[in-house]
Amino acid sequence: MSVVSAFCTMCDRSVYLEAEKELSCPVCSSPLIPTDLDEDRTQRIVENEVMFRGVNERINGVHASHKEDERRIGFVCECGIAGCSEQILLSPAEYEEVRSHALRFVTKPKHNVAGVEIVIAEHPEWIVVEKQGVSVHAAREADPRPN
Structure with a gap:
């Protein structure tokens, strides 16, 4: 399983997700900005x-x-x-x-x-x-x- 990091501008937090998952914040569902x-x-x-x-x-x-x-x-x-x-x-x-x-x-x-x-x-x-x-x-x- 590959993990990617991303950033949520709404929550102002870093998020780590499985690479295959859609890049949306698990807290607020906003789109994420990939960081790696x-x-x-x-x-x-x-x-x-x-x-x-x-x-x-x-x-x-x-x-x-x-x-x-x-x-x-x-x-x-x-x-x-x-x-x-x-x-x-x-x-x-x-x-x-x-x-x-x-x-x-x-x-x-x-x-x-x-x-x-x-x-x-x-x-x-x-x-x-x-x-x-x-x-x-x-x-x-x-x-x-x-x-």
Whole structure:
């Protein structure tokens, strides 16, 4: 039996589960963030984040003519937590600042995955993370914007 470790952001606790079990907290049933990551799991996390980045690119495209507008738009959390659908309110300029770097993603606080990314900026309602290690190549390859 293989055991994986994960972290619950709702309970603020580490959890250890059988590798085959779904990654949800046994206390509160919230999705867990894996903390011991193999290359396959890292790839799945990055794919999830890239998928949400694609959603946000479409949202941003709808509001592209309002780049100087300071009003907040609802973007999707670009974290790697399966099942996360939290909304982040950003101005178009704030989103563009994050997206000007292919390796950066916007997430809710505590939604970052250690070993896959590091927090490089913190705001009250959101953080900016940057890919590290084996996730760098996957994030760069999947970036829909030209470098």
